[in-house]
Amino acid sequence: MYAQMVNAGADKLKSGVEMTAQERAFQEKIDADIKIEPKDWMPESYRKTLIRQISQHAHSEIVGMLPEGNWVTRAPTLERKAILLAKIQDEGGHGLYLYSAAETLGISRDELLGQLHSGKAKYSSIFNYPTQTWADIGAIGWLVDGAAIMNQVPLQRCSFGPYSRAMIRVCKEESFHQRQGYDIIRTLAEGTAEQRAMAQDALNRWWWPSLMMFGPPDGQSVHSAQSMQWKIKLFTNDELRQRFVDQTVPQAEYLGLTVPDPDLRWNEQEQRHEFGEIDWNEFFEVLKGHGPCNKERLQARVDAWDNGAWVREAAMAHAEKQAARTHPDAA
Ligand code: BYC
Helix, strand or coil, rough: CHHHHCCCCCCCCCCCCEHHHHHHHHHHHHCCCCCCCCCCCHHHHHHHHHHHHHHHHHHHHHHHHHHHCCCHHHCHHHHHHHHHHHHHHHHHHHHHHHHHHHHCCCCCCHHHHHHHHHCCCCHHHHHCCCCCCCCHHHHHHHHHHHHHHHHHHHHHHEEEEEHHHHHHEEEEEEEEHHHHHHHHHHHHHCCCCCHHHHHHHHHHHHHHHHHHCCCEEEEEEEHHHHHHHCCCCCCCCCHHHHHEEEEEEHHHHHHHCCCCCCCCCEECCCEEECCCCCCCCHHHHHHHHHHCCHHHHHHHHHHHHCHHHHHHHHHHHHHHHHHHHCCCCCC
């Protein structure tokens, strides 16, 4: 039935290759907004694209714990410390849901982590910047989680069932994260001149890297066209970036902070903010491993893996002992 709803022009993959009958049936399901589940047939490149995106998303959550973890012992009050700890634990949880979603596509967690540790898999560029002051924790919540939500709310409707369902819970928690970040920045912006300067300094340093989180401009985004045909992505990188700017600029104005972009202006006719040129050279350098903290972040993850070896070994030995007790004849 859903075949009737198919876009008649979509008989080719975005790569220009003619679709097989099986691929066409698959695309028809997607066009009819029917979720693809792990045991359903799917093109190999759909599976690979999902593994790439979901695992990079999972790695971003786990690496994203590091810049925040840097401030747990220095949070200004007990309440802020408890909130920050809870937020970091949430990020760990998001990473685990996402690794589980990726595993449904037939790849093991060990392989996924191996790809992170070898540098083969990416994680979000944003986490290669340092957290220099407490205001940076506010900026991460306000801007970085704000950008993450902008990207992830549409992903709740993406075509792959396990990913879309993971995003529903993740988005609820991210929305709390964004508010706690805004609350930190608002408190500083309403505080002493020194606190206000800290908030402005954090905005100055995190604004442009936050805009880069949405990925390269549409003209240079290699995966967007195919991912949108498959509804792995529902909006382009530039569309989401524009929405983020339009949402965030009024929040900065409310706080009395200045967005560090002299070219920023409201375009009344188009009902959107125009903004200045992003330094894409900086973005691609960070992706190549040359950001301020790339080496430190990756090393921290590799060390955590190595230092946790004894826990994994002990858990395996315990599981084997339990299994031998339950099924003594199986050994
Ligand atoms: N950083 O063709 P494109 C969070 C790569 S954090 C690094 O447009 P795609 C959190 C891209 O992978 C947010 N790499 O790619 C918040 C590709 O390289 P490969 C995590 C980037 O996939 C607070 C190449 O550039 N969210 O949640 O169509 C605390 C070409 O790009 C970046 C997600 O991951 C970047 N910013 O679109 C803790 C959301 N941008 O793979 C955690 C899910 C691009 O060919 N992901 N690249 O080597 C997505 O929506 C998409 O993957 C992206 C990129 C929009 C990010």
